[in-house]
Amino acid sequence: MERGHIAATQALHPGALAGAAPAERVAVVADDDEFFRIALAAILIRDCAIARVIQTGSFEAAMAAIGDEDHVTIALFDLNMPGMSGPALLHHLRETCGHVAKVAVVSASRRREDILETLSSGAHGYMCKASGVQELSQALGQILDGRIYVPRLLADIGPEIAAATERDRAAKPAVAPAPAPAPAVSPRQSRVLEMLVHGKSNKEIARELNLGAGTVKVHMAALFSKLGVANRSAAAVAGTRLLGV
Structure with missing residues (x-):
């Protein structure tokens, strides 16, 4: 599937064949890993009562999909995909898209800085891709229930390790930052x-x-x-x- 492509997964609800119109809960999953998107969509539909999952392969495609919806129950983003420059984008999304109820990250990164920056941006949770299906399902359930999900691995990074990381960073020789490149806009x-x-x-x-x-x-x-x-x-x-x- 091409990057940026938008696909939708629909759940078949009881009564749908009889013409019933259940209240629709919509999710957006933005990740350039197609297989992971499909797996996450299946969990959302099976375990979280999501009726429709819109799958995209880039941040910009996700934004376009969100803009086309009247309400989004939850939007999930990978930190490492086309157009995703970092958790700061989630802060702007939270400020400008009031019709998105929950925003969270599902990423392969286990870096403490990524987790803390994501949560500081106003996201409702940070989930690691290495988590099992049951853990992902429970995390999504917590977020949809109105709680903030913090991965257990954050507690494993104790103060001693964090302090050592800071010492290592301070010990590195200062390097003059390169001039910031002009931002790439579509x-x-x-x-x-x-x-x-x-x-x-x-x-x-x-x-x-x-x-x-x-x-x-x-x-x-x-x-x-x-x-x-x-x-x-x-x-x-x-x-x-x-x-x-």
Whole structure:
């Protein structure tokens, strides 16, 4: 399956054949590992009463899918996939997409820094891909019940190990940071940013680009994160430099 492709998995509910319309619980799973996406979708449908799972292979495709939905019960992201620059993106998602009830990470990374940064971003949990099916199911259940899921491995990183890690980091010779590369934005994000620079409102951008209001919001969230800004004014300034307009 190509990166960025969107697929959906549908659960067959009792009564569906008789024309019943159960209240739909929708999940978005964003991961460029197709087999893991399929497995996670199966767990969500079987164990978590999720009716429909939208599967995407990139952060941008996930944002587009979220923008097309009126409500998303839970959105799950891998930290290492196309378009995912780090947990900070989740903070912007939480701020701009109020129709997404729960946001969490399922990642192969077991780094303490990744876990803490993810939870600090406002995510509702961090799950490791190495976890078994039962542990993943229980973690998802906790998140959907309104609790924050913290992986057990975080408790295994004791203060002595954490202190040793800090000492090792401090002992390394200081290296001057390389100049930050210009943020990579997609053609669609570039067009949205250009219109923002020219003072267009979200409603005007949506109308001119024939996009939904939710889709414009998620593009804005991605742009804020990539530009390292927190509001439209700062984004306009950064966009002027980036686009040369």
